[in-house]
Amino acid sequence: MTDKPWIDSVRFEQSKKYIELQRSSHINALPTGFLANATERTRQIAIMNASPRVKLGKLYSLVNEYAAMRQPYIACKQGCDSCCHMKVELTNVEAERIAKATGILAQPLRVSTSNSDEKFAGIPCPFLKDHKCSIYDDRPLTCRGHASFDFDSYWCATERMLAVKLPMVSLGEALAVNHLIAQTTANPVIADIREFFPSVQ
Numbered sequence: 253m254t255d256k257p258w259i260d261s262v263r264f265e266q267s268k269k270y271i272e273l274q275r276s277s278h279i280n281a282l283p284t285g286f287l288a289n290a291t292e293r294t295r296q297i298a299i300m301n302a303s304p305r306v307k308l309g310k311l312y313s314l315v316n317e318y319a320a321m322r323q324p325y326i327a328c329k330q331g332c333d334s335c336c337h338m339k340v341e342l343t344n345v346e347a348e349r350i351a352k353a354t355g356i357l358a359q360p361l362r363v364s365t366s367n368s369d370e371k372f373a374g375i376p377c378p379f380l381k382d383h384k385c386s387i388y389d390d391r392p393l394t395c396r397g398h399a400s401f402d403f404d405s406y407w408c409a410t411e412r413m414l415a416v417k418l419p420m421v422s423l424g425e426a427l428a429v430n431h432l433i434a435q436t437t438a439n440p441v442i443a444d445i446r447e448f449f450p451s452v453q
Contacts, residue, residue, distance in 0.1 A: 263406065264416055267407060267418060268418065268419070270401075270403055271400075271401040271418055274402075277325060278321075278322055278324075278325040278401070278421070283321075286318075286321075290314060290317075291425060293314055294314065294425050294429050295429075297311050297314070297429055298429045298433070304345045304433050304434070304437055305345065305348070305349065307433045308345050308346065308349060308430070308433055311393065311426060311429060311433070312393065314426070315393060315396045315397065315423065315426055319399075326401055327400045327403060327404050327405055328400060330384070331383050332408070333380055333385075334405055334408035334409055335408060336376055336377045336380040336385065337373070337374050337375060337377070337380075337410050337413070338369065338372060338373055338413055338414075339368075339369055339371065339373070339444055340372070340392060340394055340395060340444060341392070341394050341442055341444055342393070342394060342443070342444075342445055343431065343434035344361070344434055344437060344448075345433055345434050346393065346430075347441075347443075347448040347449075349390050350379075350387055350390050350392075350449070353387060353390040354386075354387060354390075356449060356451075359447065361441045361448065362439065362441070363441065364440075364441050365443040365447060369414055372444055372446060374410045375446065377446070378446055378449050378452035379391075379449070379452065392445065393423070393426060394427075397423035397426070398420075399420065399421070400418070401418075401419070401420070401421075
């Protein structure tokens with residue numbers, strides 16, 4: 253994906269305004285104290301005396317709680333798979349969880365990779381089957397956090413996904429803890445899902 257697509261500036265401005273409205277409405281609708289409580293729970297997960305797998309499961313559960321409250325405000329729905337055609341970074345702990353769930357061995361990567369957004373743009377996730385995520389319950393944190401607050405998936409389309417930057421809700425603290433969980437393993441690695449599972453077709 254080297255050619256820059258034509259940008260509909262009017263549509264872009266409309267989307268920005270709509271997204272800001274939806275995002276603000278969503279945040280304002282969250283239960284009182286939820287964000288502060290979620291922050292504290294995230295920190296507790298980071299320091300709890302448990303295995304990396306258990307910590308990851310608790311982190312996923314927390315993010316799932318948030319995602320359920322986010323759902324009414326986003327364009328994402330079943331069958332919309334544009335975000336499954338972009339870079340999907342995950343940790344070795346997440347890869348091991350997917351391997352256990354699927355029976356497919358993860359590639360034993362020794363070092364982390366730093367990929368540009370363009371490298372995997374347009375390339376489907378190896379676990380995308382018939383426009384659906386075949387590992388939905390075990391999908392990486394990156395996938396759980398990604399959502400469009402726009403009124404449709406126009407900007408998610410492969411030919412436009414890297415053309416503009418639109419507001420989202422950051423899960424930065426959860427992502428940071430996810431990386432900390434990986435750091436507690438013997439060989440922490442962060443890479444794209446296609447690098448962990450290159451043999452999956």
